[in-house]
Amino acid sequence: MNKYLPIMLDVGGRRVMVIGGGTVAERKAIPLLEAGAELVIISPSLSGTLSAMAGDGRLEWISRPYAPGDLQGAVLVYAASDDRAVNEAVAGEARLLGLPVNVASHAEAGTFITPGVLRRGRLTVAVSTSGAGPSAAAEITQRIAGLLGEEYEPYLDFLHELRTVIKRLEPAAEVRARLLQRLGQLEVLDEMRQGTFIPWTPEKIESWVACNREA
Ligand SMILES: C[C@@]1(CC(=O)O)c2cc3[nH]c(cc4nc(cc5[nH]c(cc(n2)[C@H]1CCC(=O)O)[C@@](C)(CC(=O)O)[C@@H]5CCC(=O)O)C(CC(=O)O)=C4CCC(=O)O)c(CCC(=O)O)c3CC(=O)O
Numbered sequence: 001m002n003k004y005l006p007i008m009l010d011v012g013g014r015r016v017m018v019i020g021g022g023t024v025a026e027r028k029a030i031p032l033l034e035a036g037a038e039l040v041i042i043s044p045s046l047s048g049t050l051s052a053m054a055g056d057g058r059l060e061w062i063s064r065p066y067a068p069g070d071l072q073g074a075v076l077v078y079a080a081s082d083d084r085a086v087n088e089a090v091a092g093e094a095r096l097l098g099l100p101v102n103v104a105s106h107a108e109a110g111t112f113i114t115p116g117v118l119r120r121g122r123l124t125v126a127v128s129t130s131g132a133g134p135s136a137a138a139e140i141t142q143r144i145a146g147l148l149g150e151e152y153e154p155y156l157d158f159l160h161e162l163r164t165v166i167k168r169l170e171p172a173a174e175v176r177a178r179l180l181q182r183l184g185q186l187e188v189l190d191e192m193r194q195g196t197f198i199p200w201t202p203e204k205i206e207s208w209v210a211c212n213r214e215a
């Protein structure tokens with residue numbers, strides 16, 4: 001049943017190939033660009049949005065149908081053409097090269113699927129139904145969006161800042177673990193939600209660390 005492993009992949013500066021340039025390709029391409037991928041699209045045609053992005057140099061467009069050998073140098077592949085046989089051939093080449101491949105027309109021909117995604121700054125929530133209901137995945141994602149407000153963005157920036165300071169200041173693993181655990185118990189998130197949070201100065205951060213070092 002649990003066929004798919006959820007992971008967070010760093011594609012920054014890595015070459016990702018999308019075969020096809022329509023509505024689905026566009027929906028896969030935009031998060032790839034946001035994640036910093038070096039995006040190459042192979043397709044005889046492009047949607048208006050993708051075409052504008054190619055024009056701005058945000059992605060590379062190779063204007064022709066897919067041909068075997070096109071996947072060389074990629075770390076990730078999306079077969080998003082509207083031709084099942086083409087998507088099948090792309091998946092076959094990816095398999096030979098040992099590359100993860102997403103197949104839009106029939107997911108079972110590929111090795112990974114795309115979840116519904118909600119972002120709040122550093123927070124990412126990904127929702128998958130393992131392919132059972134893509135629309136349901138989108139709907140559940142929207143429901144979760146209603147539960148997780150914009151305050152999570154500054155909250156996670158705050159946690160990141162304090163965690164970085166703690167990791168820098170505290171060589172002892174035991175003290176670090178105690179501080180990081182106490183960090184999670186602060187009421188900062190509620191304060192941010194209510195708009196009463198006052199940003200911590202570097203002095204306040206250091207004094208909080210000093211006061212919370214001991215058991
Ligand atoms: C397996 C998977 C593989 C993959 O694409 O990675 C897949 C496959 C297929 N989707 C199909 C159809 C639709 N997909 C959507 C929407 C989304 N599809 C997404 C993911 C996934 N879709 C992966 C599973 C995710 C999971 O469940 O865990 C989302 C979540 C993320 C994204 O695409 O970025 C995004 C919502 C984004 C958002 O708004 O939040 C809509 C609704 C719409 O377009 O408005 C429809 C029409 C309604 C319907 O059919 O349900 C078809 C049939 C094609 C046909 O009939 O020809 C297949 C093929 C098949 O089932 O094999």
Ligand SMILES: NC(=O)C1=CN([C@@H]2O[C@H](COP(=O)(O)OP(=O)(O)OC[C@H]3O[C@@H](n4cnc5c(N)ncnc54)[C@H](O)[C@@H]3O)[C@@H](O)[C@H]2O)C=CC1
Nearest residue numbers: 020021022023024025043044045065066081082086104105
């Ligand atoms: N996974 C998903 O979330 C969804 C998947 N689908 C499926 O995804 C496929 C694509 O759907 P859309 O993007 O809506 O279609 P579309 O018609 O908007 O785009 C198809 C694209 O494929 C390109 N193409 C055709 N032959 C090609 C080839 N030989 N090489 C490279 N590119 C080629 C076309 O030029 C076009 O840009 C369909 O098979 C559809 O059933 C549809 C909805 C959602």
